[in-house]
Amino acid sequence: MRDNKDHLLLVDDEVAQLEALKEVLEADDRVIHTAQTGEQAKRLFEKLEIDLLIADLMLPGEIGGIELLELARAQETSTEVILVTGHGTVDNAIEAMKKGAYDYLTKPVDIRRLRAVTEKALEVSHMLRRQRELESALRGESGFMGIIGESPAIVRVFERIKAVAPIDSTVLITGESGTGKELVADAIHNVSRRAEGPLVKVNCSAIPESLMESELFGHEKGAFTGATDSRPGKFEQSSGGTIVLDEIGDVPLRLQPKLLRVLENSTVERLGGRGTKQLDLRVVSSTNRDLDEAVRKGEFRQDLLYRLRVVTIDLPPLRCRKEDIPRLVEYFLKRLSLQLRREIEGLSEEAMAVFMEYEWPGNIRELKHALEQMAIFSPDPILSNVPETIIKKRTFEGANLSGIPIRDLEKQAILETLKEFGGDKKQAAEALGIGLRTLYRKLEEYGEI
Ligand SMILES: Nc1ncnc2c1ncn2[C@@H]1O[C@H](COP(=O)(O)OP(=O)(O)OP(=O)(O)O)[C@@H](O)[C@H]1O
Ligand SMILES: [Mg+2]
Structure with a gap:
């Protein structure tokens, strides 16, 4: 358990400098640790929960x-870092700022500035700590393995x-795009007895057909040019x-047998190999395609589909x-607060109402x-700037669309959305x-590419 005090760690090879800094920074609500070498500082850092580290650049x-x-x-951690630098090394200090230092001070250290920067850095550290505590509380309470x-x-x-998870059955995860299929695949691995073993992900739609065979099954030297x-x-591997075979529906028919x-x-034979190798496999696959439909169209083998979906997990659309929307909003805003290093409290009432009403086709x-966009473009702690695309699609519902050919609606939606996102x-x-892929296909149909 940590106390309510701020823990500072001062690092400098000169004892006199250390003592001087310590004297300036000492306060009732602070505990000041000191180290004369980087090694010593590292040990203390790993042992204690440090809120602010003030270190000489050159040790x-x-x-x-x-x-x-x-x-x-x-x-x-929520540790903030201030670096102290002598003349001639300011460039390094600027480099350090880019790496995430809170600030730097030049020697001889100006006492007023030291005090001010320390106060500010500690404020930031407090905020981050609060966020982290909230986040871990959230993680623990309203979900499972990071799935909120x-x-x-x-x-x-x-x-x-x-x-x-505990049994080795083959699992097929289905659900629309953005529903969390990858998170579920991770969870299955992480709660299984295989958690310590490798988790290998293959995106079957991203590998060119010519490479897929050797990518999946491996090859021996000289198997092909x-x-x-x-x-x-x-x-x-x-x-x-x-x-995890992601987008399993995109495995070419030729490779399916x-x-x-x-x-x-549970054996594999490398391309150009002479024997098979016994493996200890657990296969999880996922798709946002309707594989029964693909089977009907002759694009997917039925026997393979039966084999893959011994167990299915179907993810509900949002x-x-x-x-769950308010919880997800809270969770993502907490994460954004951490990333952007500012406190975002939530959505305005109106924005939340829009969020609750919207259908979330991208889940x-x-x-x-949407939340990332809002947080980046608004400095307010309460966000109200709902992206145009979401507001527009919502009002669409009230419009009179009767008798308009679906194709035309679809085309208009696609072209307008593309414009909205600057192409x-x-x-x-x-x-x-x-x-x-669908987007590309549609654009091709319209003669837009
Ligand atoms: N329940 C959830 N809680 C928290 N984050 C989630 C949840 N579901 C999805 N996400 C997040 O949403 C994003 C999309 O999720 P994921 O990549 O798992 O979707 P997917 O179903 O695999 O989509 P696609 O079919 O497009 O690959 C990820 O950033 C993921 O972390
Ligand atoms: Mg995915």
Whole structure:
């Protein structure tokens, strides 16, 4: 348990300088620790919860001020860092600011400035600590393994994860884009007995067809032109852990029989290899496509689909669990407060009303991005600047659309959204709740690319 005092750590190789700083900064509500070397400071830092580190940039030994700064930044702590620098090293100090130091002081240290900067840095540190405490409370209370929500629909998902994780069954995660399929895959791995083993993720839609076979199954030296060495595939790499096949619907038909064999036998044969290798596999796959439909269209093998969906976890769209919106908003705003280092309290009443009414075609990802946009563009602690795209789509509902061909509506929505995002196709696709590929296909149809 920490006390209510601020813990400061002063680091300087000159004892006189240390004593002088200490004297200036001493106060009833502060505990001042000192160190003369970077090594000593590192040990103290790791042992104590330090709120403010004031370190000389130049220290004897391996660990200098910059290294201490990096140490503080690498850990998820609320430690602020002030660096002290002699003449001629101001450039380094500026570099340090870029790396996340709160401020720097030049020698000889001006006492008034030291006091002022210390006060301010401690204020920031307090705020961050409060945020972190809130965040961890949130993490613990309203979700499961970083998946936020308490609605019956999402709690059912948690129950299924808990039920399937300990056994090695193959799981297919389905759900619209942005509903949290990747988080669920992570959770399945992390609560399983394989948590210590590797978690290997393969995005099947991002790998070109020509490379996918060797990427998944590996190859031996000389298996094809350019195969200058032997390499294990993703399946082999995941042995003992979990392999997540994302966008499984995009695995080319040609490779599906081989994939099926790996799943059935838990063995893999590298391209150009002479034997099979036994693996300890756990396969989780995910898709936002309707695979039954793909089977009907002859794009996906039925036997493979049966094999993949021994257990399915279907993620509800956000519009079916709107009661989770306030919690998600709170969670994302806490994270944004930390990232942007300012206190964001929440949404205005009007903004929350819009959020509750909106249908969120891009689901939680769209919600997260909307909040990011709002936080970046508004300095207020209470955000009210709901993005235009969301307001527009909402008012759309009231408009008289009867008799307008769906195609025309779709085209107008796509082109306007694209304009809204300054031509950024990825963001536009997300806002529209469609895949990037679909967006490209539609634009091609309209003759826009
Ligand atoms: N319940 C949740 N709690 C907190 N964050 C969430 C939740 N669901 C999704 N997110 C966040 O929303 C974003 C999208 O989630 P994720 O990548 O898991 O979606 P997905 O279903 O895999 O989407 P896609 O089909 O587009 O790949 C991520 O940043 C994720 O962390
Ligand atoms: Mg995903």
